[in-house]
Each structure stands twice: as C-alpha cells, then as structure tokens.
Amino acid sequence: MDDQPRLMHSHPGVGMPGHPSLSQHMQDGTGATEGEGGRKQDIGDILQQIMTITDQSLDEAQARKHALNCHRMKPALFNVLCEIKEKTVLSIRGAQEEEPADPQLMRLDNMLLAEGVAGPEKGGGSAAAAAAAAASGGAGSDNSVEHSDYRAKLSQIRQIYHTELEKYEQACNEFTTHVMNLLREQSRTRPISPKEIERMVGIIHRKFSSIQMQLKQSTCEAVMILRSRFLDARRKRRNFNKQATEILNEYFYSHLSNPYPSEEAKEELAKKCGITVSQVSNWFGNKRIRYKKNIGSKQTERGAVAPQNKMQFLSPQNIGSSSTFNMSNSGDLFMNVQSLNGDSYQGAQVGANVQSQVDTLRHVISQTGGYSETLSANQMYSPQGISANGGWQDAATPSSVTSPTEGPGSVHSDTSN
DNA sequence: GCCCATGATTGTCC
C-alpha cells in the first residue's frame, strides 16, 4: 500500500482507453466520497491486483480472484466501472442499435404468410394454386392433379422452412443462454451490468434474425420458382378432354349458320367444358377459321372453287348484309351434303336421297342429347334449309361430333377439332 | 423423329 502513488502513476490508463483513468476519476472525487483516503487506497489496491492478476500462476490468480470478489469495495468499484462504460462506449453503440422494422423483412413475412408457408397451415397454398389455375384455365381433372402437385411441393417448402426456422431459434436460444451465462460468470471479475448483458442478447438476436431473413428470402425464392413453374405448366397447351371437345363441336355444328356464341353461351359452354370463357372464344375462333379453310381447300382440290364461293358465316359483322351462311353454287350442295353426312370427302357419293341422310343425322344428334331446342326448331335439317339459296342455310354437320374415327379429310378433322 | 391436330398468341382490321 505504500507504493500506491507510484502504482497510480505507473498505470495511468487504468479504466477505459481514451477516457480519464479510474485513478484520476477517483482522485478527482467524481466517483468516490471526498476525503476518504482509506477507501481510495483500497480501490488502488484492487486495481493493482487486477492489473497484475495475469502475471500470476493460476492458483494464485484464483485465490486473488476470490479475494477480490469478496472485497468489500468490489461492488462499488464495479458499479463505477459499469457506469463509465454505460456513459461512453455502450451509449454510442446503443444509439446505433435503435433500428426501425426492416421493410424487406416485413415484405418477406407477408409473402410467406400469403403463400401459406408461414403462419398457420391453410391447405399448403391451395388458394394460390387455385388462383393460378383459374388465371390460366385448363381442364378440371388436370387441374386437380397439378394442384396436388403444387400443394405437395409447397408443403415440402413449408416443412423445410419450419424445420430450419426451429433450428435457428433453438441455436439462437442456446447461444444466448451460453453467452448470458458466460457474461454473468465474467461479471464476477469484470464490470458487466445487466443492461450490457441485455444488450448483448439483443445483438445476438439481431444476428440470428439476419440469418432467418436469409432463410425467409430463400424460401420466398423457392416459392416464386415453384409458382412460376406451375403457371408455366398451366400455360402449356393441353388438349381439352374429349367431352369438352364434343360439347364445343355440338354447339358449333348445331349453330353452323351462325357459330358465334353469345357471352352467355360462352359462359355456359365454359362451365360445361370446365374451361375458361376465353378458351371457348379461342376455340371458336380457331374452329371457324379452320373449318372455312378446310372447306376451301377441299373445294380447291375438286376444282369447284369460284372466287365468289368464299364461305362466309353469319358473323356479327356480316349478319346484316347477308342472310345466309353463304356457300352458294352448285358445288356447295355437293359438299354440304357430304358435310352433313360427316363422312370423308374422298370417294363419297352424294346420295340422291338427301332427306334420308338428314334423318340419319337427326338420329345421331338426338343421341348426343345436346341442343335439342335447336333441333326441334327444325331449322338446320330441313330440306328447305339445305336447299335454300342453293347453300347451307342453317345446315349443320353434327355427325362429326360423334365421329371421332373420321379420316383426315373429314369435316370434323378438317376443322381442327 | 416426323407429321398433323390443336390450343394459344399476336397483329390487323372493322
């Protein structure tokens, strides 16, 4: 204790680097009661022991550490040191730690929630799958298969996400506990306030949060990839099922004079076929064009084409100017009858008894069961309808609907469906 | 693998 002044001089930097030394602090009287020389000496003694503790053997150090811990001034000294730390470095760090909620993290959380990856299980994103399917359309049975596929994959992602999240949380808790224990243990030998421990826990949590954010980001990416693949898959061309094609063909051929379904009819057809209205529109667009094209090409093959013979539907545009589905020339009847027959053009002979063919068609149509109201109107199959204007007024080719075995030259296949 | 059928897309016209 005699060498106290010397000690204090020999260790001017005791305390925090760059800050007034503790000894000076003490001597200034800012940290201890004035005039308590004995207490100063005690503190100096403790400081000296702290400074030299590393030079001692382990046993000796342990003994000294114990002595220090039991020293009556130790709590007061640590309080002072903690106070200084709070006022200096930690206060600066603390200011930096005040971070607002990360918008990126919020976006990720929202997306994971919306996709059904985070939050409570809600069918593994079936809503998203349904929305995607609805947006892209497609046949019902295929949808259900791909929905389940999508759900299964999303469920996998969800499972991996939650497993990893759990792991991170567990690791975070373990590490936090470990660090807290370590700091509490160390707080016996160096000034560590509970506030500092709390702050350290906060730092650890932030570090783990950033790792979690990476996990969330990866999960979001995986979901996006899955979703885009799903949508791409839906965008691929899929043939409509047979029933849907039959329904569309039925309508087309039973409305051959005016194959332009109204919005209501399109909706009805879409519902019946399990496809979207736009798909119905596409189908009819393709059908009309290919039907005409094919009819035209058949006529060309037979050399029966005349410029004025270009086939026209009673489209909304020409419905006012033309009252018929115009294929008016002598060759038309020939072809029309064959069309009615639903047979291949090749080698087909026009029967003299047109009415008998019509009757056959009536039978075939009646078996299909659809659009009976059109049939009952007796517009399409009346001899008058066929012969009127020498064209195809209200004529239909329903047999193609039920003739999947037609040859390539048939009206059915020729018209693309 | 080829070829045709067919659903979807795109550009143009009215």
Add this chain to the structure above:
DNA sequence: GGACAATCATGGGC
C-alpha cells in the same frame, strides 16, 4: 372489343 388470319408451340399418333 371482337373477329380474323397467321403463326407458334406442344401433344399425340404412327
């Protein structure tokens, strides 16, 4: 905005 025409891209039979 709907229809048409050309075209693309894929499915499926052979």
